Amino acid sequence: MEKNNYYSQENHGPYQLFNLGDFKLEDGGIISNCQLAYSTFGKLNAKKDNAILITTWYSGTSKIMEKVYLGEGRAIDPAKYFIVIVNQIGNGISTSPHNVSDPLRGPKFPRVRIGDDVRAQHKLLTEYFGIESLELVTGGSMGAQQTWEWAVRYPDMVKRAAPIAGRARNSTHDFLFIETFMYALTSDPAFNNGYYTEPNAVNRGLCHHADIWSVMGYSIEFFNQELYKNIGFSSPEEFRTGFTQNYFLPMDPNNLLCMAWKWQQGDVSRLTNGNLSTALGRIQAKVFVIAIDGDMLFPPSDCEADQKLTPGSELKVIHSHAGHLGLFGLHPSYFEQIDKYFGELLAIPSYDKSTNQAAFQSRVEESSMVST
Amino acid sequence: MEKNNYYSQENHGPYQLFNLGDFKLEDGGIISNCQLAYSTFGKLNAKKDNAILITTWYSGTSKIMEKVYLGEGRAIDPAKYFIVIVNQIGNGISTSPHNVSDPLRGPKFPRVRIGDDVRAQHKLLTEYFGIESLELVTGGSMGAQQTWEWAVRYPDMVKRAAPIAGRARNSTHDFLFIETFMYALTSDPAFNNGYYTEPNAVNRGLCHHADIWSVMGYSIEFFNQELYKNIGFSSPEEFRTGFTQNYFLPMDPNNLLCMAWKWQQGDVSRLTNGNLSTALGRIQAKVFVIAIDGDMLFPPSDCEADQKLTPGSELKVIHSHAGHLGLFGLHPSYFEQIDKYFGELLAIPSYDKSTNQAAFQSRVEESSMVST
Numbered sequence: 099m100e101k102n103n104y105y106s107q108e109n110h111g112p113y114q115l116f117n118l119g120d121f122k123l124e125d126g127g128i129i130s131n132c133q134l135a136y137s138t139f140g141k142l143n144a145k146k147d148n149a150i151l152i153t154t155w156y157s158g159t160s161k162i163m164e165k166v167y168l169g170e171g172r173a174i175d176p177a178k179y180f181i182v183i184v185n186q187i188g189n190g191i192s193t194s195p196h197n198v199s200d201p202l203r204g205p206k207f208p209r210v211r212i213g214d215d216v217r218a219q220h221k222l223l224t225e226y227f228g229i230e231s232l233e234l235v236t237g238g239s240m241g242a243q244q245t246w247e248w249a250v251r252y253p254d255m256v257k258r259a260a261p262i263a264g265r266a267r268n269s270t271h272d273f274l275f276i277e278t279f280m281y282a283l284t285s286d287p288a289f290n291n292g293y294y295t296e297p298n299a300v301n302r303g304l305c306h307h308a309d310i311w312s313v314m315g316y317s318i319e320f321f322n323q324e325l326y327k328n329i330g331f332s333s334p335e336e337f338r339t340g341f342t343q344n345y346f347l348p349m350d351p352n353n354l355l356c357m358a359w360k361w362q363q364g365d366v367s368r369l370t371n372g373n374l375s376t377a378l379g380r381i382q383a384k385v386f387v388i389a390i391d392g393d394m395l396f397p398p399s400d401c402e403a404d405q406k407l408t409p410g411s412e413l414k415v416i417h418s419h420a421g422h423l424g425l426f427g428l429h430p431s432y433f434e435q436i437d438k439y440f441g442e443l444l445a446i447p448s449y450d451k452s453t454n455q456a457a458f459q460s461r462v463e464e465s466s467m468v469s470t
Numbered sequence: 471m472e473k474n475n476y477y478s479q480e481n482h483g484p485y486q487l488f489n490l491g492d493f494k495l496e497d498g499g500i501i502s503n504c505q506l507a508y509s510t511f512g513k514l515n516a517k518k519d520n521a522i523l524i525t526t527w528y529s530g531t532s533k534i535m536e537k538v539y540l541g542e543g544r545a546i547d548p549a550k551y552f553i554v555i556v557n558q559i560g561n562g563i564s565t566s567p568h569n570v571s572d573p574l575r576g577p578k579f580p581r582v583r584i585g586d587d588v589r590a591q592h593k594l595l596t597e598y599f600g601i602e603s604l605e606l607v608t609g610g611s612m613g614a615q616q617t618w619e620w621a622v623r624y625p626d627m628v629k630r631a632a633p634i635a636g637r638a639r640n641s642t643h644d645f646l647f648i649e650t651f652m653y654a655l656t657s658d659p660a661f662n663n664g665y666y667t668e669p670n671a672v673n674r675g676l677c678h679h680a681d682i683w684s685v686m687g688y689s690i691e692f693f694n695q696e697l698y699k700n701i702g703f704s705s706p707e708e709f710r711t712g713f714t715q716n717y718f719l720p721m722d723p724n725n726l727l728c729m730a731w732k733w734q735q736g737d738v739s740r741l742t743n744g745n746l747s748t749a750l751g752r753i754q755a756k757v758f759v760i761a762i763d764g765d766m767l768f769p770p771s772d773c774e775a776d777q778k779l780t781p782g783s784e785l786k787v788i789h790s791h792a793g794h795l796g797l798f799g800l801h802p803s804y805f806e807q808i809d810k811y812f813g814e815l816l817a818i819p820s821y822d823k824s825t826n827q828a829a830f831q832s833r834v835e836e837s838s839m840v841s842t
Contacts, residue, residue, distance in 0.1 A: 270693035270706045275685045281678055287659055306653055313647045313686065318772060321642035334642045394766065400690060
């Protein structure tokens with residue numbers, strides 16, 4: 099297998115690597131010298147209480163998240179916050195099928211779960227940076243899965259969470275959708291059970307995979323209203339090839355399949371014996387569940403189902419005919435809309451152990467005064 | 471190529487054949503001895519003014535339409551109407567790639583358009599049955615395309631029309647969806663450019679084609695609410711294989727591709743130099759544009775766009791979480807809902823040339839009386 103230049107520092111950096119050592123996976127197996135690639139923005143303050151974690155979606159990288167979520171004068175502002183964007187395992191930047199050494203290379207890469215990513219990110223934040231609390235965890239799609247997992251797994255550490263266009267437990271419909279684009283890759287004869295000889299050998303499979311995304315990833319209105327013209331494409335055919343196919347074509351099929359399986363299995367209720375309500379009930383963070391109204395994968399009604407099980411949460415809906423891939427900011431007012439919600443959420447006073455402790459103490463003292 | 475027993479009289483009959491002779495196609499080419507397979511129910515009255523035409527959807531046959539739309543005591547009742555269900559060209563019952571003689575066999579079958587089907591059906595109804603007016607034309611999905619084409623092409627003949635879950639001009643999004651399932655068939659190495667050796671050689675491609683239908687053909691709520699249990703499937707996996715794959719697996723890939731291309735190109739404005747508004751403005755029928763609210767292919771907003779361009783039409787929405795394939799009647803109250811709309815539509819007095827003539831004459835006489 100040749101090196102794939104798409105996943106370079108030049109394209110997706112600068113990023114740093116954190117070595118997790120021998121990283122044990124939930125489904126068994128160990129990745130030796132597992133590397134978590136991350137990028138940071140802004141400065142961690144002395145109290146280490148101004149950190150924000152951003153997770154990555156299917157095929158997304160820290161560079162893409164940086165462009166979508168950060169900026170001077172934006173809600174998530176490096177002037178105010180210390181922002182860590184962590185590439186998920188398998189995305190081609192962190193340790194992945196295409197860049198790991200044998201015996202785990204290519205199709206031999208072990209099954210990785212959302213929980214593995216979140217535990218790995220927790221090690222980076224706590225052991226390397228010494229961060230004990232997060233002002234906000236956010237991410238879209240598979241990034242939302244990681245956000246949900248963070249809020250359920252480490253409730254003491256997450257003050258605020260904003261899962262965007264994604265579920266706490268993957269839906270059956272989504273599972274089927276993922277099946278179809280996985281099959282698009284694996285059925286290409288050039289895929290050869292994952293032992294393809296060069297990164298772009300699976301060209302036809304990658305195009306078909308992209309086309310399935312074109313059907314489900316945007317929305318009918320996006321095409322009816324020819325909104326691809328807003329981002330410089332003159333025809334649906336040009337958009338289909340020039341935007342969607344072009345985005346996926348340089349990627350490594352085994353990397354995509356590693357993430358796709360992880361997405362399919364996403365389920366925070368694995369932490370609570372399959373009880374989703376109990377899992378989401380553990381959350382102490384203030385949560386904005388953010389949905390995109392034209393999303394054919396995670397319509398607001400689906401996101402609302404998770405929101406209703408989450409104490410103290412609110413459903414926020416972004417208007418975008420661009421559908422699920424509106425996550426890239428394809429709708430003209432997307433950045434404005436997402437920043438408004440981030441701004442509102444960050445302005446809400448968070449759950450605070452010390453404050454709650456004081457309040458509890460004062461109630462105890464009051465009751466003692468009465469009884470004595 | 472072996473005979474495919476799926477398309478037999480036993481499975482889809484009894485049907486009769488009407489020989490169109492040498493049938494010239496819009497895109498060029500001739501199908502010699504082109505056969506239109508049709509089934510009739512009820513009796514044509516002496517005035518020949520009680521006829522209803524039902525068209526077929528992608529992969530649908532007259533037998534399936536019979537089960538979905540007709541019945542004693544139903545709105546479309548053979549005791550009252552003479553009902554003709556015509557199989558579209560390429561569906562495997564009428565002349566199709568798999569059953570035609572060389573030199574048109576298999577992948578050599580010429581391009582057929584919705585307009586070809588409608589002209590062929592017109593010949594059957596007028597030349598064979600001597601029918602000059604239709605009480606109702608209806609059909610779902612590709613059947614809706616034929617219904618729209620009928621109302622635009624033969625406005626004098628169609629008194630009422632009910633296109634269900636389909637467009638007068640195919641949408642860009644739908645075009646892309648069709649691309650993905652066409653590719654599912656053609657990319658299977660066993661497809662061999664259409665020269666496969668036996669009907670079920672393209673097994674894997676047909677399964678993938680069915681899976682893409684499983685994603686777009688139902689709805690997210692259908693799976694969330696486990697509505698497949700209502701029709702006897704215990705899990706989504708069992709439904710996916712036992713219902714959707716099982717439905718498509720015995721079909722002939724070249725037949726499906728013939729229909730898929732026809733569907734992609736569907737556009738009544740071909741009759742009016744690309745002007746859809748002008749095309750739909752020609753319609754004299756009373757039209758109920760019927761949409762299914764959970765339809766991911768033709769949401770009510772899309773159907774409404776055509777309805778708004780159609781004089782004297784009304785939009786009617788069927789509630790069904792089964793989505794587009796709710797057309798099969800998967801939702802418990804589907805038959806009740808569709809019958810209500812058919813009943814209402816059939817009860818509306820139709821445009822009638824003789825009545826209008828009389829009304830016109832009386833207005834002329836009145837005005838003469840005033841002026842003399």
